Amino acid sequence: MSAPPTPDVANDRSTLPPGRVLGDRLCTSCGYNLIGQTIQREPHYDLFIIRCPECGAVAATQEYPLVGRWAFRLGMLCAALWIMIMVALWAGTTGAFVGLGIATGEIASQSLQNTLWTAYTAWQEQQTPGSSYNPTSFQAWWSEQDVDAMVAASGGWRGVFDLEAFIMLIPLSLVPLGFGVLWGIALFRQRRTGLLVWGAIVMAVSTAISCLSYLDWIAPTSPWTAARSVAGPPSQFAAMAYMTLSLWTGLLLGRPIARGLVRLFLPPRLRGPLAILWTTDGRTPPGMICPRGWPRDPLGPTPVSGGDAPSK
Numbered sequence: 001m002s003a004p005p006t007p008d009v010a011n012d013r014s015t016l017p018p019g020r021v022l023g024d025r026l027c028t029s030c031g032y033n034l035i036g037q038t039i040q041r042e043p044h045y046d047l048f049i050i051r052c053p054e055c056g057a058v059a060a061t062q063e064y065p066l067v068g069r070w071a072f073r074l075g076m077l078c079a080a081l082w083i084m085i086m087v088a089l090w091a092g093t094t095g096a097f098v099g100l101g102i103a104t105g106e107i108a109s110q111s112l113q114n115t116l117w118t119a120y121t122a123w124q125e126q127q128t129p130g131s132s133y134n135p136t137s138f139q140a141w142w143s144e145q146d147v148d149a150m151v152a153a154s155g156g157w158r159g160v161f162d163l164e165a166f167i168m169l170i171p172l173s174l175v176p177l178g179f180g181v182l183w184g185i186a187l188f189r190q191r192r193t194g195l196l197v198w199g200a201i202v203m204a205v206s207t208a209i210s211c212l213s214y215l216d217w218i219a220p221t222s223p224w225t226a227a228r229s230v231a232g233p234p235s236q237f238a239a240m241a242y243m244t245l246s247l248w249t250g251l252l253l254g255r256p257i258a259r260g261l262v263r264l265f266l267p268p269r270l271r272g273p274l275a276i277l278w279t280t281d282g283r284t285p286p287g288m289i290c291p292r293g294w295p296r297d298p299l300g301p302t303p304v305s306g307g308d309a310p311s312k
């Protein structure tokens with residue numbers, strides 16, 4: 001009467017597709033990174049194991065703490081140290097950007113300062129011959145000036161800015177580029193979008209801080225502050241935008257450079273712990289053995305083999 005018994009495929013664990021190692025796991029025998037390796041069922045004791053494709057050593061899937069309490073404390077110390085280094089790197093990056101931004105604004109204002117100084121001293125000589133510069137008379141003169149007319153008289157904005165400032169920025173863009181490379185390597189968990197967002201955050205904070213220098217220029221009392229109040233902000237923002245492009249380039253170049261250095265300087269068996277430089281970008285670490293037909297991405301979905309796998 002009853003239907004012939006059908007094997008309960010879905011609940012029979014021996015027919016389930018094998019799992020794979022999804023995190024960094026180093027072979028205890030040779031140090032090879034077992035990420036992406038198939039987890040097998042060992043027939044004798046019916047335990048899950050991973051077999052090292054390099055040396056054949058067998059590893060259990062459970063991880064037992066191999067180190068004592070002091071090693072754990074040392075690990076905590078290293079983590080705290082890492083956070084402090086990252087904060088210092090952030091402060092250093094911000095400091096470099098603020099410094100370069102303000103310096104660009106100042107150097108770009110120099111020729112306008114000379115123009116203003118000449119015009120102001122001529123005016124003052126007319127008002128009270130023989131007197132020298134004083135802030136009150138400068139403020140009186142400056143309040144009568146039409147900035148747009150002055151810019152037009154200097155031959156437009158191109159005549160206002162000292163091009164020297166922007167020429168100086170070309171070699172100096174190596175500084176944000178270098179910081180970008182460091183960040184690209186340090187933020188090893190972030191993909192490209194995350195890296196670009198981080199670059200934008202760094203630049204936003206730096207730009208906000210560099211705007212504090214404008215406080216000095218709100219009510220100009222000298223040709224120097226007056227020149228910077230006109231030529232400073234646009235040149236400062238232009239410098240920040242240019243350095244952002246440089247930082248972004250560095251952020252995207254960081255990991256490829258690190259991967260090249262690892263390939264160049266480390267023999268394959270020592271590359272295991274650095275596999276994250278590849279896996280974060282969805283790449284297969286060099287020398288990793290990928291079973292045929294499996295996706296290149298070691299952290300991708302586990303392929304289902306053959307027709308004996310459950311369909312649901």
Ligand SMILES: [Zn+2]
Pocket residue numbers: 027028029030031032052053054055056057
């Ligand atoms: Zn091994």
